[in-house]
């Protein structure tokens with residue numbers, strides 16, 4: 001069994017980005033600039049946005065954090081999105097999700113200029129990805145593709161089961177793994193809350209991507225010998241032994257599943273750090289105007 005060290009790979013990727021940024025600045029180009037909008041004080045979102053700002057520093061990007069209280073109206077948020085769309089200094093920006101219930105997330109996502117949509121959530125980016133055109137690809141699935149690539153994991157012709165059908169992870173992951181590319185060329189099955197015989201589906205899989213947000217869902221008897229298991233779960237569960245009062249729990253029962261795997265990602269330190277560095281990569285591409293002029 002080989003542990004996939006997402007933290008180490010992410011560190012390496014960020015150094016590669018920093019070197020490219022240094023070369024850009026040397027040539028007189030401006031530093032890529034990422035802006036992030038954070039609404040409210042959700043603990044997870046606070047942590048993720050802080051990590052994104054920190055990663056910008058490591059990569060040599062300019063970053064701007066824009067905070068609003070959770071009583072902001074949808075119109076006020078849309079006005080800020082319009083302002084960032086029109087700000088020539090901002091290369092890319094994100095609106096951290098989830099948003100308070102009174103704000104329609106889809107309205108906000110569609111208001112973002114797709115050329116600055118470094119999260120890759122805008123329908124134009126999602127559509128372009130689905131037909132294999134250059135676009136911003138959403139960070140978590142792209143980070144997983146990078147891990148598969150850097151660990152030389154064979155995907156061509158493999159049977160891949162994705163647990164979860166979210167717009168952010170499950171659906172784009174299925175799109176990427178089935179496309180004609182390396183990594184890619186998989187036969188993909190997407191399982192969700194209405195799937196019958198999930199256990200049987202999983203037992204046939206060469207690669208399992210667990211992304212349904214149910215701590216410890218994937219057990220040893222659901223995994224075939226030699227499978228590759230990627231754990232996207234990051235649920236906060238109470239843990240009095242931690243200073244923070246919680247720990248992050250993946251969707252995989254790691255201790256019993258790991259011995260059966262050829263490769264497995266831990267939580268934390270697997271997919272999470274890669275998600276952030278994929279966002280950094282998209283920001284670099286935005287700064288370079290490499291995808292859209």
Ligand code: GUN
Pocket residue numbers: 094095096097098119139140168
């Ligand atoms: N919430 C959970 N993951 C993400 C992400 O990748 N981007 C944004 N904007 N919000 C998220």
